[in-house]
Amino acid sequence: MTLATSDTLAAHHRCTSIPPPSIIFGRSSVMSRLRDVVDPIALVPIPVFIHGATGTGKEVLANYIHQRSPMRDGPFVKVSCAAIPGSLLEAELFGFEKGAFTGAGMTKPGLIELAHSGTLLLDDISELDITLQAKLLQFLQDGTFTRIGAQAERRISTRIICIANRSLQSDLEQGTFREDLFHRISGAIAPLPPLRERLEDLPGIMEYLLLQFAESFHVRPLPLSPAIIRRLRHYRWPGNIRELENVLRRYSLLGTPEALLEGLKLRSEALPVIEFPLHPNSPLKVRTQQLVRQAEAEAILHVLQEHDWNRTKSAQSLNISLRALLYKMRSAGISAYAPYKGDNKVTPLEALSPPD
Ligand SMILES: Nc1ncnc2c1ncn2[C@@H]1O[C@H](COP(=O)(O)OP(=O)(O)OP(=O)(O)O)[C@@H](O)[C@H]1O
Ligand SMILES: [Mg+2]
Incomplete structure (x- = not known):
């Protein structure tokens, strides 16, 4: 086995800045129900499973939970299970002793250890291979693990947050995801709805993002017309908030509504904004x-x-x-x-x- 250095792998050891809670949760009832689940569980170190389609704000929510938790001053360690091949991921997660395998020139602690008294975020948990699922299960059961090539068990305490782009139900049915592990990671389940199911939140998020871009690009784009806003409301947003962010960044930089609409996918381009002409003196x-x-x-x-x-x-x-x-x-x-x-x-x- 060869090893890459940690910096080449998707691990971050700091917390990023996130939108304020009023923007993360908005005003839709689905999101306020989610907040009712998330706020209390953030305060206790139980594992949380966040799932939702691409770009729905899963990582933002994980950050929010960390920042609200008693571990907020501890590390926030993110690992992408999809980006790292299985054998390498085991070494990254659990660490290894010098000489444990070819290339292990020195002892290295795993990311789990680095997350001690903080939060460990396992992104794309659905991609974790079955042998690593067993090792993670053991850790979740009693807080112990062994570095590769080591004899001694180690014990640390960290909150685990797992993320997937689906609920894992089909993975459980197909047997590609262990049921016992699923029960361990899902002390609380936080499903993030797609943007089209919380359109009430669209104006608030748009306003927030436009303000962010205005500040960072030093621009002041014209307010969007009601017709454009209506069109955005009718769009399906397959890429969810990430797509909205891209579209608004483009608008902020180029400044024309065309620039904004060009970014939307075909399905919506085909959508007319229907305006029936009205005579000024109509009764x-x-x-x-x-x-x-x-x-x-x-x-x-x-x-x-x-x-x-x-x-x-x-x-x-x-x-x-x-x-x-x-x-x-x-x-x-x-x-x-x-x-x-x-x-x-x-x-x-x-x-x-x-x-x-
Ligand atoms: N409520 C929100 N308001 C404003 N911006 C948001 C909000 N939620 C998420 N974002 C922004 O949208 C982008 C996508 O969010 P995030 O990375 O958390 O989504 P994700 O579900 O993890 O996406 P992916 O499935 O692609 O990994 C980020 O740039 C994030 O800052
Ligand atoms: Mg993500």
Whole structure:
């Protein structure tokens, strides 16, 4: 076995600055429920399992827990289980004695030891191979471990936070993740919802990020128009907060709404911002009808996106007939925009053809 030095591996021994709690948790009910779980458990050193899709803020939450915990003055050690091959990871995590294997020229303590009286963050825990899962289990059971090539057991105390991009249920069913280990790492479970499920939090996060970029780039981008904000609200945000951050960084640097929208993925580019023209002297009744049409069109767009533009499922979810949905899509000008690449079967012709 050859060894890389720790600096080449994704281990950080310090805590980064994170958004304030009002931004991390926002105002959505899913996030406030999460806070109700996280705040009390942060104060006790039980293992926490955080899971959520890419870019949802898992590492930010892990930092938050550390900073709120009694171990906040101790080290915060991050290990990426996906970035380090198994045999090397064992040496990194548990350390080794001089001569334990070829290349072990000197004794080296593992990252677990470095995390003593602090927090050990195991990122991408789903990628931990099965032999290391056994060794980690032993450590979680009694706080003891042995360096590679050593006889003596060592004992340390650290809070473990594990992160995965999925709940691990399928890994447990397939037997690729040990059930006993899962129970040990999940003293508390913190699921992070995707951004599209907490759109109430979007304005707050946007404001926070725009302010950060304004400060660091010394720029003052124009406020976003309601039409653009509406479009951002209809976007699916597959890359979640990280994607939002990238899009807003781009906007801050380039300063045009086009720069902002160009960053969004195809599915949303195909999405029109529907604006029905309104005559300045329209009577109240007409104005109200227009607003209702607008709201209806937006509701339909939203549901279509939710169902990956599957119109049958969207119609079912809206509790209207497929025929009625197609009619409404056409009269709102939505069908022409339905994306026809990828997994949905809508062709441009089909999207434009009138319902029979
Ligand atoms: N509530 C928030 N407000 C503002 N920025 C946030 C928030 N949550 C996360 N971020 C930022 O979004 C980016 C992604 O967050 P983080 O790295 O914690 O996500 P992750 O779930 O670990 O992502 P990945 O799955 O890609 O590892 C980071 O740059 C982080 O600073
Ligand atoms: Mg991460």
